[in-house]
Amino acid sequence: MTIPEIPQIVLQIANDIKVMKIRGAGKIARSAAEALKQASINYKGPHELAVFKKYMGRVADILISTRPTAVSLPNAVIYVISGLLNAGSYKDAHEIVAERAERFIKQSLEAVDKASKIGAKRIRENSVVLTHCHSTAAVKTIIEAYKLGKVVKAYSTETRPFYQGRITSTQLLENNVPVIQIPDSAIRYVMHEVDHVVIGADTVTAIGEVVNKIGTSQVAAVAKEHGVPVQVIAESYKFSPMTLMGDPVVIEFRDPREIVPEEWLNKHPGIEVLNPSFDITPPRYIDAIVTENGVIPPYAAILVLKEMWGWVLEEMRRTGLGYLRFEEIL
Amino acid sequence: MSQELIKHGFAKRLSASELVLNIMDKIVNTSINDSVVLSKTIIEIYEELMRERPFSAAALNLLKIVVSHVLEKGFDEVKSLVLNLREEYLGALTKSIETASKRFENGDTLMVNTNCMSIRRLLGLLKSRGLKINVYVAESRPGLEGLSLAEYVESLGLKVFLIVDSAMRFFMKNVDKVVIGAEAVLPDGSIVGKVGTSVLAFIAKEFNKEVISITPTHKFYYELMERERPKIPEKGWEVLMTSDIRSTLPPSYSALVPVYDITPPHYIDYLATEHGLISPYMVQIYMKDQYVRFAKTPLLRDLVTEVKKRYST
Numbered sequence: 001m002t003i004p005e006i007p008q009i010v011l012q013i014a015n016d017i018k019v020m021k022i023r024g025a026g027k028i029a030r031s032a033a034e035a036l037k038q039a040s041i042n043y044k045g046p047h048e049l050a051v052f053k054k055y056m057g058r059v060a061d062i063l064i065s066t067r068p069t070a071v072s073l074p075n076a077v078i079y080v081i082s083g084l085l086n087a088g089s090y091k092d093a094h095e096i097v098a099e100r101a102e103r104f105i106k107q108s109l110e111a112v113d114k115a116s117k118i119g120a121k122r123i124r125e126n127s128v129v130l131t132h133c134h135s136t137a138a139v140k141t142i143i144e145a146y147k148l149g150k151v152v153k154a155y156s157t158e159t160r161p162f163y164q165g166r167i168t169s170t171q172l173l174e175n176n177v178p179v180i181q182i183p184d185s186a187i188r189y190v191m192h193e194v195d196h197v198v199i200g201a202d203t204v205t206a207i208g209e210v211v212n213k214i215g216t217s218q219v220a221a222v223a224k225e226h227g228v229p230v231q232v233i234a235e236s237y238k239f240s241p242m243t244l245m246g247d248p249v250v251i252e253f254r255d256p257r258e259i260v261p262e263e264w265l266n267k268h269p270g271i272e273v274l275n276p277s278f279d280i281t282p283p284r285y286i287d288a289i290v291t292e293n294g295v296i297p298p299y300a301a302i303l304v305l306k307e308m309w310g311w312v313l314e315e316m317r318r319t320g321l322g323y324l325r326f327e328e329i330l
Numbered sequence: 331m332s333q334e335l336i337k338h339g340f341a342k343r344l345s346a347s348e349l350v351l352n353i354m355d356k357i358v359n360t361s362i363n364d365s366v367v368l369s370k371t372i373i374e375i376y377e378e379l380m381r382e383r384p385f386s387a388a389a390l391n392l393l394k395i396v397v398s399h400v401l402e403k404g405f406d407e408v409k410s411l412v413l414n415l416r417e418e419y420l421g422a423l424t425k426s427i428e429t430a431s432k433r434f435e436n437g438d439t440l441m442v443n444t445n446c447m448s449i450r451r452l453l454g455l456l457k458s459r460g461l462k463i464n465v466y467v468a469e470s471r472p473g474l475e476g477l478s479l480a481e482y483v484e485s486l487g488l489k490v491f492l493i494v495d496s497a498m499r500f501f502m503k504n505v506d507k508v509v510i511g512a513e514a515v516l517p518d519g520s521i522v523g524k525v526g527t528s529v530l531a532f533i534a535k536e537f538n539k540e541v542i543s544i545t546p547t548h549k550f551y552y553e554l555m556e557r558e559r560p561k562i563p564e565k566g567w568e569v570l571m572t573s574d575i576r577s578t579l580p581p582s583y584s585a586l587v588p589v590y591d592i593t594p595p596h597y598i599d600y601l602a603t604e605h606g607l608i609s610p611y612m613v614q615i616y617m618k619d620q621y622v623r624f625a626k627t628p629l630l631r632d633l634v635t636e637v638k639k640r641y642s643t
Contacts (some may be wrong), residue, residue, distance in 0.1 A: 136461070170579060182586050186587065
């Protein structure tokens with residue numbers, strides 16, 4: 001069977017995710033859903049269910065391959081594509097993709113709002129909060145808590161190599177939250193003042209580990225050292241079904257030029273610059289994970305997975321694979 | 331250095347030992363016979379230290395000896411005194427490094443976060459003994475001095491990995507020993523070091539790795555046995571970025587950049603001094619030993635005031 005050509009707009013979104021033009025777990029997930037919708041709208045092949053399914057399967061696999069660690073990406077794809085499993089006709093399938101993609105985008109946006117409202121309630125009056133990197137969910141939580149009159153000051157780490165903390169600071173300032181930027185090295189210097197650490201997540205594993213921007217585990221460890229609670233705001237599509245089957249979360253090592261200029265690298269061939277983009281915070285350093293459905297201890301992550309991705313877990317158990325190959329399943 | 335690095339706030343900074351040598355040289359190179367000029371130099375050095383490096387214990391301790399000498403005996407023999415102190419310090423540093431070096435084995439992997447002289451010389455010594463050592467260097471913001479250290483380690487021909495400060499915990503599992511730099515050792519055995527040092531030591535302890543520091547006893551901050559601890563200097567956004575980048579951020583954007591942080595003694599296994607290895611909890615032994623020389627009242631600030639009174643025109 002020849003699979004029809006993948007539209008340019010879909011490849012463009014895939015590439016934007018790959019080169020981090022689109023970043024942040026939530027945005028990546030929504031963009032992937034949008035890409036699937038666009039793939040369906042711009043489908044130029046024969047109006048046959050089997051061909052369309054294979055075509056969508058390939059689009060799904062391409063999207064998933066762009067960022068190996070962003071679990072929100074496969075979860076968004078699984079959510080949209082799972083609708084095709086029971087599609088009766090080409091017309092049905094065509095509509096299902098657009099409908100589920102839109103629903104995913106809407107629910108995902110609502111999830112951030114819901115989770116951050118719940119998270120904000122957990123912050124006590126007159127709190128100094130600290131956040132690492134830039135997480136839409138964490139920023140919203142801090143803004144919500146500020147509106148409730150609970151936050152007196154926020155610390156935001158610069159977050160090398162990309163300085164996402166500058167985005168965090170800017171967004172907090174736009175919402176009048178008094179925020180101070182610190183270099184990543186200064187977390188222990190300010191931690192004695194901090195009442196609550198609020199962070200986002202890229203991925204949550206089946207045993208409650210939180211995969212997030214490099215440095216998160218250091219922040220959480222130092223917070224624990226100081227008896228400061230660490231709250232992770234994570235929409236439920238960030239929980240990774242793959243990790244249940246033991247598959248480790250692959251940590252992406254990115255281009256060293258993100259850390260030092262190319263000129264410097266060329267001058268120093270004997271220096272190996274290592275640029276892991278994420279690290280893993282063990283559940284013992286996390287007090288609570290807040291999803292759009294409520295608060296759970298990190299150890300209860302499996303419950304979220306069962307509720308959200310029951311059929312995916314079954315499919316993985318059946319195939320023994322830690323991932324889904326859509327071109328084959330569909 | 332390239333414009334690109336300056337954008338990230340790259341800046342050269344003297345290590346605690348370099349600062350000592352720099353100050354000693356400054357005094358020696360001043361017109362030794364002119365009491366007004368020399369006293370002015372000493373006062374300037376003191377004031378700058380208290381403003382920029384109030385924890386540079388070695389420099390302050392040695393300056394105190396010079397100032398006491400001036401008040402007791404005038405400016406005669408200041409030059410030879412300073413040259414002797416310079417030698418004494420370098421000798422103590424060399425002995426401390428020698429002592430520390432015996433604790434390393436072939437194949438050890440280290441993690442460090444400062445471009446300090448003692449660490450550079452330790453690595454040079456280990457290399458000269460033919461040990462194969464791997465070094466993880468954190469870039470060390472603000473200032474990115476880790477880059478200069480990485481360049482030095484590369485020049486030694488040792489294996490070197492450069493990482494961002496946030497990645498210390500990620501790589502700690504691969505590390506055997508952590509060597510931290512010290513600006514000062516406080517009377518309770520804590521170490522004042524470049525900001526981020528206490529994170530490095532804490533994470534090392536979390537992973538049960540050995541944490542050591544090379545601290546000739548000149549780095550012990552004797553005067554703090556009887557006076558208040560200075561405030562840690564704090565800088566702003568200007569040490570993190572250029573004004574071009576600052577202008578892309580909101581006007582109300584502000585940054586807090588402490589120059590140092592404090593590592594408590596329970597995260598430090600031992601200090602390598604010229605008298606041997608000691609537990610940080612035992613710092614008091616040497617503090618008492620050297621009390622008469624370095625700490626005995628009057629305090630350095632009072633001595634400097636006296637110099638001002640006597641010699642300023």
